[in-house]
Amino acid sequence: xxxxxxxxxxxxxxxxxxxxxDDSESSLNHWEEIRFLGRHPSRRSYHSxxxxxxxxxxxxxxxxxxxxxxxxxxxxxxxxxxxxxxxEEIEIPGLGPLCRHSAIVKDDKMYVFxxxxxxxxxxxxxxxxxxxxxxxxxxxxxxxxxxxxxxxxACLYEDVASxxxxxxxxxxxxxxxxxxxxxxxxxxxxxxxxxxxxxxRSNHSSVVYNHCLYIFGGSDDExxxxxxxxxxxxxxxxxxxxxxxxxxxxxxxxxxxxVFKDDMVIxxxxxxxxxxxxxxxxxxxLTNTWTMFQFEFQIKDPVTPEQLEEYKKRKSINHNHxxxxxxxxxxxxxxxxxHISKSPDASPVGEGLSFLKKKNxxxxxxxxxxxxxxxxxxxxxxxxxxAVVVNNFMYVFxxDRHQMPFNDLYAYRLVETxxxxxxxx
Numbered sequence: 223x224x225x226x227x228x229x230x231x232x233x234x235x236x237x238x239x240x241x242x243x244d245d246s247e248s249s250l251n252h253w254e255e256i257r258f259l260g261r262h263p264s265r266r267s268y269h270s271x272x273x274x275x276x277x278x279x280x281x282x283x284x285x286x287x288x289x290x291x292x293x294x295x296x297x298x299x300x301x302x303x304x305x306x307x308x309x310e311e312i313e314i315p316g317l318g319p320l321c322r323h324s325a326i327v328k329d330d331k332m333y334v335f336x337x338x339x340x341x342x343x344x345x346x347x348x349x350x351x352x353x354x355x356x357x358x359x360x361x362x363x364x365x366x367x368x369x370x371x372x373x374x375x376a377c378l379y380e381d382v383a384s385x386x387x388x389x390x391x392x393x394x395x396x397x398x399x400x401x402x403x404x405x406x407x408x409x410x411x412x413x414x415x416x417x418x419x420x421x422x423r424s425n426h427s428s429v430v431y432n433h434c435l436y437i438f439g440g441s442d443d444e445x446x447x448x449x450x451x452x453x454x455x456x457x458x459x460x461x462x463x464x465x466x467x468x469x470x471x472x473x474x475x476x477x478x479x480x481v482f483k484d485d486m487v488i489x490x491x492x493x494x495x496x497x498x499x500x501x502x503x504x505x506x507x508l509t510n511t512w513t514m515f516q517f518e519f520q521i522k523d524p525v526t527p528e529q530l531e532e533y534k535k536r537k538s539i540n541h542n543h544x545x546x547x548x549x550x551x552x553x554x555x556x557x558x559x560x561h562i563s564k565s566p567d568a569s570p571v572g573e574g575l576s577f578l579k580k581k582n583x584x585x586x587x588x589x590x591x592x593x594x595x596x597x598x599x600x601x602x603x604x605x606x607x608x609a610v611v612v613n614n615f616m617y618v619f620x621x622d623r624h625q626m627p628f629n630d631l632y633a634y635r636l637v638e639t640x641x642x643x644x645x646x647x
Contacts, residue, residue, distance in 0.1 A: 249502060249516040249645070252635040253600040262309055263295040264288075265627035266620050267606030268373070268476070270325035272332060274352060276300045276612055278619065279332060283606075284321035286625050290340045292319040294350070297631070299612055314350055316357045324376030326386050327352075328406055333386055335404070336371040343370035343394065347404065360404075366413045368402040369393045375428035377435060379456055383407050387435055387456065390423050397422035397443055401435075401454065416459045420452040425605075427479035429486055431507050433457055436464075436486060438505075439474050447473030447493055451505070469514040469644065471503045476605030480616055482636045484508050489618060489634075492605035498623050500603040504641040515641050521602045601632045611636070 269283025269291070280295040294312045323337025323344075332350040336343070345368050347360040374391025378384065386404040393400070399422040401414035426440025426448070435454040442448055449471055451464040476498075477491025486505040492498050502516035601607075607621025607628070616634040620627065 249640055250519070250600055251598055252637065252640060253598060254633045255596040255599045255601075256631045256633055257595070258308055258631075260309065261311070262629050263293065263311075263620070264291055265622075265629040266291045266321075267604075267622040267627045268322045269608060269620060270323055270334065271608030271610050271619055272325050272327040273610045273612050274327045274330075274332070278610055278612070278617055279325075279327065279352075280608070280619055281317075281325060281332075281334065282320040282323060282337065283620065283627075284340075285627050286622075290319035290321040290338065292317070299617075312352075312355060314355055314357050317348070317350070320344075322372040322391075324374055324388065326376055326378040328378055328384050331406075333376075333404070333406065335376055335386065335388060336368070336374060336391070338372045343372050343392070345370045347409075360409045364409075364411050366402070366411045368400075368411060368413075369398075371398070373424035374398070375426060375437075377428050377430045379403075379430050379433075379435070381433065381456070387428075387430070389428055389435065389437060389454075390420075390426055390440065392424055397424050397441075399423065401459070414454075414459045416454065416461055418461050420450065420461065420463075421448070423448060425475035425492075427477055427488065429479050429481045430456070431481050431484075431486070436479075436505075436507075438479060438486075438488065439471070439477060439491065441475040447475055449473040464510055466505065466510050466512045468512040469503065470512045471501075471514070474499070474605075476607075476621075478607055478609035478618065480609050480611050482611060482614075482616070482641070483638055485638070485641055487616065487636070487641060489609055489616075490601070490604050490607060490621070496624050498603040498605050500601055502641075506642070513642055513644050515643055515645050516600070517645055518603065519600060521600060595633075599632075600634075601630070602628070604628060 263280050265285055266283030270281050272279045276299050278297040278299065283291045285291060294314055294317060296310045296312055297308055319339050320337040323334055325332055325334045330352050332352055334348040334350065336345060349358045349360065368388060371391045371393055374388055376386050376388045379387050384406045386406060388402040390398050399419045401416055402411055403414055404411050420437055421442055423440035423442055427438050429436050433456050435456055437452045439448050451466055453462045453464055471488055472493055474491035474493050478489050480487050484507050486507065488503045490498065490500050499518045501514065501518040504513045504515060601618055602623055604621035604623050607618055609616055609618050614636050616636055618632045620629055622628060
């Protein structure tokens with residue numbers, strides 16, 4: 223079957239891509255670009271992103287021409303219609319421009335730490351109540367308060383108590399390899415007393431899996447891109463360098479990392495100055511095995527100017543004659559169709575995809591550059607983007623390429639067999 227872009231309220235179909243949509247053939251078939259009408263967050267990179275109640279939360283970031291960005295934005299994946307404005311800017315008094323910070327969400331609170339406003343760096347910990355939309359700041363006169371940090375990482379760790387684990391970044395202008403932990407209940411910081419440590423770094427990635435913090439990549443003091451992987455036991459504070467097997471990623475910084483089942487998934491990042499990538503790797507925590515399951519691709523917009531002109535002509539013809547020859551179709555935004563994978567490992571309806579069945583469907587969107595879903599289109603190469611997981615989908619937002627920021631949104635359907643299958647040469 224051809225890959226089509228179906229146009230709401232129009233019976234004509236544009237043939238955009240003739241490749242079959244077979245899950246076993248390519249990781250590319252799991253991507254969709256999501257385009258909405260209405261207001262969007264401005265273009266930005268090195269922002270923070272978190273998930274909350276099936277929503278994506280985007281805060282801050284930078285545009286190198288315009289400086290640090292402000293605004294907390296929310297996208298409700300459960301209620302997002304394609305004829306509405308699903309992005310909402312949440313007004314939080316006292317929340318200003320910030321970039322290269324970190325943020326986590328626990329229950330109904332978002333914890334924002336560090337970052338820069340373009341003039342100075344901070345070691346402030348702000349707590350945003352997402353229900354009351356209010357902001358409080360944890361008092362700074364605490365023992366073991368971290369120094370001002372930016373380009374670090376922070377992860378939520380759930381054990382006897384819930385904690386925010388901060389690692390690396392620039393500590394007052396010098397790269398760091400120190401671990402700081404904030405107890406979310408007592409709101410007290412402590413510096414973890416660790417043994418052998420990874421080298422100092424910035425713009426790395428970090429995830430938590432099975433009581434361990436995993437650190438990958440980043441930039442060192444010479445600006446070299448790192449490809450080492452370290453594991454910190456969060457109960458003993460023992461560091462271990464992981465000797466991985468398989469297809470180990472090249473060094474990179476500004477990439478993203480998420481956890482899906484027993485794997486870490488790495489997307490994109492900067493491999494060298496002005497050399498961003500959009501390749502993908504998985505790391506199996508149980509076997510220490512790396513798998514490259516998506517090559518780097520140079521992406522072109524699937525809708526050419528000629529195709530748009532043809533679409534406009536057909537739309538004009540349809541508008542003039544639809545009362546004679548063409549029945550009025552039902553908008554897919556009102557009666558969505560759900561594309562379900564034929565793969566036995568795909569999430570069944572009623573579990574990971576249940577919320578999509580109701581409202582937010584994976585249909586082939588219109589050819590407009592403003593709205594719809596374009597299936598089979600991965601993001602452009604980039605760094606400084608964000609990635610979060612909601613209901614077995616990885617959502618990638620923003621970032622930049624050659625210092626040109628994005629504000630686009632992509633969804634990647636996570637299937638265990640796909641991310642564990644090496645890409646075919």
